[in-house]
Amino acid sequence: MGRRDDDRGRLAEWLDTVLDAVRREEGDAAESDPGTASAHDPGGAACYREVFDRLDESIVAYDADDRYLIGNLAYHRRYPHLPMDGTLAGTSFARILDYAREAGTLIERQAVDDPATYIARRTAELRQPDGSRSERLTSSGNWDLLRLKVTSLGFRLSIRTDITEQKRGQDDLRLALERLETEVAQRAAFVAKLSHELRTPLTAILGYAGMIEGEVIGPVGQPRYREYAASVAQAGQRLLDLVNQILHLSRLEAGRMEVAEATVDLVDMLRREISVVQPMARDNQTTLALNLPSSFPGLRADPRLLRQMILNLLSNAVRFTIRGAVLVSLARRDDGGIDLRVVDNGVGMAPEIVARAGEPYFRGPELPASGEPGTGLGLAVVKELIGLHQGQLSLASTPGRGTIATLSFPAERTVHPASPVQEGGSDGRS
Secondary structure: OHHHHHHHHHHHHHHHHHHHHHHHHHHHOOOOOHHHOHHHOOOOHHHHHHHHHHOOOEEEEEOOOOEEEEEOHHHHHHOOOOOOOOOOOOOEHHHHHHHHHHHOOOOOHHHHHOHHHHHHHHHHHHOOOOOOEEEEEOOOOOEEEEEEEEOOOOOEEEEEEEOHHHHHHHHHHHHHHHHHHHHHHHHHHHHHHHHHHHHHHHHHHHHHHHHHHOOOOOOOOOHHHHHHHHHHHHHHHHHHHHHHHHHHHHHHHOOOOOOOOEEEOHHHHHHHHHHHHHHHHHHOOOEEEEEOOOOOOEEEEOHHHHHHHHHHHHHHHHHOOOOOEEEEEEEEOOOOOEEEEEEEOOOOOOHHHHHHOOOOOOOOOOOOOOOOOOOOOHHHHHHHHHHHOOOEEEEEEEOOOEEEEEEEEOHHHEEOOOOOOOOOOOOOOO
């Protein structure tokens, strides 16, 4: 709309010329020969008036005393109850409102119940500063954009543009957004219920598999049964992890993830979480290493969500690294923030995959390290969770050489001195 607004902005200055020309022509009419009227003069008032009347916008001009000066054809078509025989010139704005009230075209209740107050309010609106805008619902059910322009001669232009279609488009967009929000909420509720229904039997499966593997109530007789039980437990745990990731992402997308912050000892947490992925690393013949300082500031974060981020990054690194190494490190940035980095020398990712990593449900191609693509959930969850901590996830990767994943936390989350959180009870690995 930029060009149209510029054109309309110049209308104020142009109309000064129109009105000046009209006054000059009227003043000279008594002394001029009617046969020499300026209708054929390209710069005359008649020419200006014809252009004025061809504009689609309804335009009316009032003088500094709120008296009608001139209105174009679109204005009079919009208000057919107003006289067009020239008698309207000099009529006060209040009287023009009276015309509309008498014709029953005013839809505001105040215009009927308290005409004086209504007229005073509308007159004050006419005297608003140059460039003022407002939207009005008309008696026909259409919407108008009302704009006021003040010319260099002190005339006030009231310009009305029909914006009914735009308003309908906005209403359609609002309704579509409301439907989308409802669908997202319904999907989140469905996923939460489904996740609960899946987690309950999975928890039982994992519990019984663990009991069989550990021969809790007696020997199983055949060593292979213990191997089977271990396989059941491993597959069940992977499925449970997937369910948890889906649930996390669903909550994040619905904006329902609660953050309970505390001061976390990052060194202690990393040591604990490394042990969780150690069995997977052992299966992949991958070495896990920590490069952690003996003393490090605390981090203000949600321990449960921070643990989820760390486990997701570690699991990704180990899953796609065969007979390699994964290094975890902590560092302070110059601005006082904290970087947590997970580096692997696994299969790596192509630039186009790195660009989309972190998009919900995006799955890269099948990789030889695992024999299957990722779930498209792990990094997406990390990206959302680090966002809840005002931080950032960054990835750097080279195919065949490995990946560097960095969680960057802002300086305001650094705590001095470190004050380890007491993590009793549930550790958040549900």
